[in-house]
Structures are given as C-alpha cells and as structure tokens.
Amino acid sequence: MPPATGLFCAAPDRLPDAQALAARFALPLLSARPTAGYWLELDEVRLSLLNPDKHGPVYAEFVEGAAAHRRQFGGGRGQPVAKAIGMKGQASRDVVDATAGLGRDAFVLASLGCAVRLVERSPVAAALLADALARAHAHPDTADIAARMTVIHADASDWLASLAPEARPQVVFVDPMFPDTGNKAAAKKDMQAFQEVIGGDDDSPRLLAAALAAARERVVVKRPRLGADVAGPPPTSRQVGKSTRFDVYSVKAMPAGPR
Ligand SMILES: C[S@@+](CC[C@H](N)C(=O)[O-])C[C@H]1O[C@@H](n2cnc3c(N)ncnc32)[C@H](O)[C@@H]1O
Known part of the structure; x- marks a missing residue:
C-alpha cells in the first residue's frame, strides 16, 4: 500500500482550489511544505507531484509540450491507437480509459474526437488529471477537447461492473503498469515516481475481465511490443508499433458467457 501523499498549497490565493482538490480526492491538506519524500504542490500554474531528491516535478499536461506536439503532428486517425480502438472514417468512439494515469493516451483519443471517461484509482494521479483538465478547459486551443473528457476517481474494475446498460462504453482502453515495464533504468522518471507513489497494477486480469x-x-490493451499478454482470453488481433503493441479483444468475436 503506497503511503498517503499530502497536498501543499504554495499560492495563497489558490487555497480554495487546493481545498477543493483535497476534499474531492481525500488528500491530506498540508500546512507546511514537506522537507522529504513525495508530496503534491499547487502553485500559481499547476498541481505537481514533487520529490526534489529524486526528480523534477511530475504533472499531467494537455495544453503544452508533448500534448501540443501530438495534437498538431500526431498522425491523426492513421496512428496505431486510433486503428486499435476502431476509428474508421469520421466515426468517433465512446471510450472508457480504465487506467488513465497522466492522461496522455486519453488526450490523444479525445483529440481524435472520442468522448473519453478517464478512470483512475490513485488519488494522486486523479488529482493531477483533474488539475490538467481544468487548465485545458481554460485554454482556447484545448477547450473543445477537454469538453469530451471526464475524470472519475474509482477502481475501474468495480466502476465498470456498476455501469447501467445505457452507460456502457463502446471501447474500454487498458494500459496497466506491468512489473515487466518496471525496469528502473528504462522507465521514464515520471513513471518511476508513479510506481513508487501509486504501486504496481498486479490485478490486470481482473480489470481485463471487467472491461x-x-x-x-472492444477492449484494447496497451503493452510493450514484446510484453506478455494480460492473463485471460487471447486477443482477437494486434496492432504492433515500434515500441508499443495494442492487443484488441473484439467482444463480438468472444465466446458468450463469463470471460
Ligand atoms: C501505466 S499507467 C497509465 C498511463 C496512461 N495510459 C497515460 O497515458 O498516462 C497505469 C495507471 O492505471 C491506474 N490503474 C491501474 N489499475 C487500475 C484500476 N483497476 N482502476 C483504475 N485505475 C487503475 C494506475 O493507478 C496508474 O495510474
């Protein structure tokens, strides 16, 4: 069980925002900046996960940097993830991203026109997502994309099982943090931080079954190109890219009954 991560507000005029985030995601609100370990910090610009001894700030970002680049030059509906979720022609998809993380995949799908419900069980990651989404709503370049995205703080296995029939998505997207992607030397710093603060995802077979x-x-599972399948029924097809593979489970092609 990862340790509880507190939230410190470094910008006095943003205290109401910090209080709202702390209340929504059940995060302890800190009265002083910690001197060690991990904590969330809200400044004038954004919410970040900090641990200065280990790495720079980790935050979700939909407006600037890599998100802006992918929005403009990302390959549109021809990119493997778009093919994997079944976007043909102009048809967009109603997607649940069951492992939202920092929302990078969800943002790509929303940029392509999909409505995306981002489900995240870690309060730290869910708070980072909610802050990034608020900033995306406020920016003219991303407001229309942000309008298609909703953050839900829940365990996706339980949440998917509780959906009313009319709320079931066309596509469930799953990108679990597997032990075999946890190579510390290879994992990017933000993902290393995630693994320490959030813990591993060793219940992916249960999530695949719920999805x-x-x-x-269909269900689409993102994997390292050479990673093992998630335990369960075999995928019906695969989209293989340079370093990533998308395993596609077409629900119609699956045998009826418990999967
Ligand atoms: C590898 S990261 C996903 C990265 C994400 N695709 C992105 O683009 O940023 C996996 C995330 O899924 C979350 N997660 C794993 N199992 C989950 C579950 N059953 N319900 C909700 N979130 C889950 C973890 O907390 C972690 O934040």
Missing part, C-alpha cells in the same frame, strides 16, 4: 464484460464493441 470485457462492460465494453459494447
């Missing part, structure tokens, strides 16, 4: 039961069309 298969909830998706109306």
Whole structure:
C-alpha cells in the first residue's frame, strides 16, 4: 500500500482550489511544505507531484509540450491507437480509459474526437488529471477537447461492473503498469515516481475481465511490443508499433458467457 501523499498549497490565493482538490480526492491538506519524500504542490500554474531528491516535478499536461506536439503532428486517425480502438472514417468512439494515469493516451483519443471517461484509482494521479483538465478547459486551443473528457476517481474494475446498460462504453482502453515495464533504468522518471507513489497494477486480469464484460464493441490493451499478454482470453488481433503493441479483444468475436 503506497503511503498517503499530502497536498501543499504554495499560492495563497489558490487555497480554495487546493481545498477543493483535497476534499474531492481525500488528500491530506498540508500546512507546511514537506522537507522529504513525495508530496503534491499547487502553485500559481499547476498541481505537481514533487520529490526534489529524486526528480523534477511530475504533472499531467494537455495544453503544452508533448500534448501540443501530438495534437498538431500526431498522425491523426492513421496512428496505431486510433486503428486499435476502431476509428474508421469520421466515426468517433465512446471510450472508457480504465487506467488513465497522466492522461496522455486519453488526450490523444479525445483529440481524435472520442468522448473519453478517464478512470483512475490513485488519488494522486486523479488529482493531477483533474488539475490538467481544468487548465485545458481554460485554454482556447484545448477547450473543445477537454469538453469530451471526464475524470472519475474509482477502481475501474468495480466502476465498470456498476455501469447501467445505457452507460456502457463502446471501447474500454487498458494500459496497466506491468512489473515487466518496471525496469528502473528504462522507465521514464515520471513513471518511476508513479510506481513508487501509486504501486504496481498486479490485478490486470481482473480489470481485463471487467472491461470485457462492460465494453459494447472492444477492449484494447496497451503493452510493450514484446510484453506478455494480460492473463485471460487471447486477443482477437494486434496492432504492433515500434515500441508499443495494442492487443484488441473484439467482444463480438468472444465466446458468450463469463470471460
Ligand atoms: C501505466 S499507467 C497509465 C498511463 C496512461 N495510459 C497515460 O497515458 O498516462 C497505469 C495507471 O492505471 C491506474 N490503474 C491501474 N489499475 C487500475 C484500476 N483497476 N482502476 C483504475 N485505475 C487503475 C494506475 O493507478 C496508474 O495510474
């Protein structure tokens, strides 16, 4: 169980925002900046996960940097993730990203026109997502994309099982943090921080089963190109890229009954 991570507000005029985030995600609100370990810090610009002894600030970002680059030059509907979720022609998809993380995949899908519900069980990651989404709503370049994104703080296996029939998504997207992607030398710093603060995702087979039961069309599991499949039924097809693979489970092609 990862340690509880507190939230420190470094910008006095943003205290109401900090209080709202702390209340929404059940994070302890800190009265002083910690001197060691991990904590969340809200400044004038954004919410970040900090641990100065280990790495720079980690935050979700939908407006600037890599998100802006992918929005403009990302390859549109021809990119493997778009093919994997079944976007043909102009048809967008109703997607649940069951492992939202820092929202990078979800933002790509929303940029392509999909409505995306971002489900994240870690309060730290969910708070970072909510802050990034608020900033994306406020920026003219991303406001229309942000309008298609909703952050839900829940365990996706339980949440998917509780959906009313009319709320079931066409596609469930799953990108678990697998032990075999936890190579510390190879993992990017932000993902190393995630692994320390959030812990591993050793219950992916349960999530795959819940996703298969909830998706109306397909489940897409993102894996390292050479990574093992998630335990469960075999995928019906695969989209293989340079370093990433998308395993596609077409629900219609699956045998009926418990999967
Ligand atoms: C590898 S990261 C996902 C990265 C994400 N695709 C992105 O683009 O930033 C996996 C995330 O899924 C979350 N997660 C794993 N299992 C989950 C579950 N059953 N319900 C909700 N979130 C889950 C973890 O907390 C972690 O933040």
